[in-house]
Amino acid sequence: MNLQADLEEKYRRYSENLGRAFSTLKFKDENSLPASKVREVVSLAKCYHEDAGHFHSKRMTVTALLSLAYGEGLLDALKMLGLVDFRWGGRLGEEG
Numbered sequence: 001m002n003l004q005a006d007l008e009e010k011y012r013r014y015s016e017n018l019g020r021a022f023s024t025l026k027f028k029d030e031n032s033l034p035a036s037k038v039r040e041v042v043s044l045a046k047c048y049h050e051d052a053g054h055f056h057s058k059r060m061t062v063t064a065l066l067s068l069a070y071g072e073g074l075l076d077a078l079k080m081l082g083l084v085d086f087r088w089g090g091r092l093g094e095e096g
Contacts, residue, residue, distance in 0.1 A: 017089035
């Protein structure tokens with residue numbers, strides 16, 4: 001597989017995983033931090049996901065992947081803090 005094809009595959013997989021995380025995301029214990037701050041971080045993660053689509057459409061695949069990574073990092077941090085729960089996409093047939 002050439003580099004561009006590998007980047008395209010990673011973009012597709014990461015974008016699908018992040019989309020699944022958003023579609024399964026549930027807010028937890030909204031009393032531990034101001035709920036508006038948690039929602040603001042989720043909103044930023046969604047913006048990074050949208051930005052990734054924009055960059056990908058401009059054939060800026062590396063920048064698109066970086067945007068997806070930022071979005072994933074924000075969601076991971078919220079999940080580690082116990083503020084949200086979601087599932088990643090995983091491979092076909094796997095629960096993420």
